[in-house]
Amino acid sequence: MSKRPARPVTIARHSGVPxxxxxVGITVAALVGAHFYLIHQINRVADSLVQAAGLFANASHRGGYYTWDGNLGIRKFRIESATGGTSGLSMAELELETPGWWWVLQLANPLESRSERLARSFNPMSGERGGGLLPSTEHLYLRMRGFEVDINELVPPGLPDIGFSSGAPFETEGCPNVRYFVPLQLQQDLHLRYQRTDFSIGFSVTGPEQATVVAELDAPGVMNSRFELDFSSDQPRRFLESDGVGERPTAMRWILKDFGFVEARNSWCAEQAKVDAEEFQRRHITTVRRVLEVYGVRMAPETEAVYSEFARSGGTLTVEATWPAEVPPDLFATYPADQKWQVMHPRIWHDQEAAAVPLSLEFVASRPLPSAYSGSIYDLLARNADAGAVAASTPLAQLGERMRAMTAPPPEAAAPAAAEKPAPAPKPQQPTRVQPTSIALDTASLIAAIGERVSIESDDGRSRIGTLTEVTPETLTIQMRVSGGKANLDFSRKRVRAVMANP
Structure with a gap:
């Protein structure tokens, strides 16, 4: 019996996409969708910041971005005065440094709206103290790269001008004709490898019941200034949203690290003043004393000696103080300033902590600077033009009053009609406006006016207004505010007809 031939089994082949x-396609589509959703959320936050700042200034940005490790940022964020003033804030990148993508996914949860998150955070039955707007985290920092700010227009009279480019305190004290350094001076005059200044603020969990708040101003190649404030907390991972219960400050540190700025500053300023290094050091310390008096503070000789060594040779300067654990916070808040400082046992040292000495300060009445003066603070002292008297209130208190005056007053409640209307108080006399004054065209008079706002009239009858920044035998240079920043304008002295201060 013969076998039937077996036919080979045909395997059905399925047609279609493997x-x-x-x-892979679903994964790519999900990633693309997540990319656009995240960029949209970042841009919404950026637009909200611009709209909020637009209530009192001009603001703009160039869009959002994120990094591979989960940081979120905004490019080219800028705030400028809406009245044409010089005050402004700008940064190349405004970046939120997060713990990672899991934290970002919880923050940008598309399944939960903002209203639902707010309702959950304020729900008294949730059992979470301090709310839940933000996911818990070990650290969170806001980085401002390429940080530039000018607030001297807003500073109350009597306070010294402030510069943020170098990151150094007392950066120009003792120098002639300069109140603070700008990036161009750090690069061309001091010959430092300055690229930009970064400002960071945030916190990190540094122990089971401790969180540290950090504010850092970093100018790579120039100086790093870092302020740390330690807090004890029973919920350190929710430190930002805590209601304050179970928290108290425990210690503070201020650390200055010099990367060549001190030596370059000392050399350049001594050369400009045509004095030796020791004479400039004397001028620097003298001017620092006067600046501290503005804030109602004097350094003891041993404290001044430690700072003087740092101001001469650079290195690292550290200031540290601790809050007394045995004193209740409510009682500590009632102490006067000198007693608070004493019980905190502050210390200061240069390079080596073993050489630390007590940071002794004397709290005195504040002596503001004159409301208007030419040149630097040392120039003011050298001309014996320091007419600043003891003030009834400190300049910082005046700054607080000015900020409170910017807020809208609360609505007045309806009051019962008074039986007798009091006589109106006499109106306070308005201060007279500073009158324009002519400046002589000789070199000495023009140098003394550096730093002032002047009007320069050329022989063609045209005038330009700006801040006088440089005087040479051939030219005068003023700094003017233009769209997008500031620009320098040079005038040939042969063509200058008149120079007016306070135009």
């Missing part, structure tokens, strides 16, 4: 390609 499974692996479907998985």
């Amino acid at each position: 499974l692996w390609l479907k998985i």
Whole structure:
């Protein structure tokens, strides 16, 4: 009996897209969708910041971005005065440094709206103290790269001008004709490898019941200034949203690290003043004493000696103080300033902590600077033009009053009609406006006016207004505010007809 031939089994082939390609396609589509959703959320936050700042200034940005490790940022964020003033804030990148993508996914949860998150955070039955607007985290920092700020227009009279480019305190004290350094001076005059200044603020969990708040001003190649404030907390991972219960400050540190700025500053300023290094050091310390008196503070000789060594040779300067654990916070808040400082046992040292000495300060009445003066603070002292008297209130208190005056007053409640209307108080006399004054065209008079706002009239009858920044035998240079920043304008002295201060 012969066998029937067996036919080969045909395998049915399924037509269509392979499974692996479907998985890849779905994954790519999900990533693309997540990318656009995240960029949209970042841009919404950026637009909200611009709208809020637009209530009192001009603001703009160039869009959002994120990094591979989960940081979120905004490019080219800028705030400028809406009245044409010189005050402004700008940064190349405004970046939120997060713990990672899991924290970002919880923050940008598309399944929960803002209203639902607010309702959950304020729900008294949730059992979470301090709310839940933000996911818990070990650290969170706001980085401002390429940080530039000018607030001297807003500073109350009597306070010294402030510069943020170098990151150094007392950066120009003792120098002639300069109140603070700008980036161009750090690069061309001091020959430092300055690229930009970064400002960071945030916190990190540094122990089971401790969180540290950090504010850092970093100018790579120039100086790093870092302020740390330690807090004890029973919920350190929710430190930002805590209601304050169970928290108290425990210690503070201020650390200055010099990367060549001190030596370059000392050399350049001594050369400008045509004095030796020791004479400039004497001028620097003298001017620092006067600046501290503005804030109602004097350094003891041993404290001044430690700072003087740092101001001469650079290195690292550290200031540290601790809050007394045995004193209740409510009682400590009632102490006067000198007693608070004493019980905190502050210390200061240069390079080596073993050489630390007590940071002794004397709290005195504040002596503001004159409301208007030419040149630097040392120039003011050298001309014996320091007419600043003891003030009834400190300049910082005046700054607080000015900020409170900017807020809208609360609505007045309806009051019962008074039986007798009091006589109106006499109106306070308005201060007279500073009158324009002519400046002589000789070199000495023009140098003394550096730093002032002047009007320069050329022989063609045209005038330009700006801040006088440089005087040479051939030219005068003023700094003017233009769209997008500031620009320098040079005038040939042969063509200058008149120079007016306070135009």
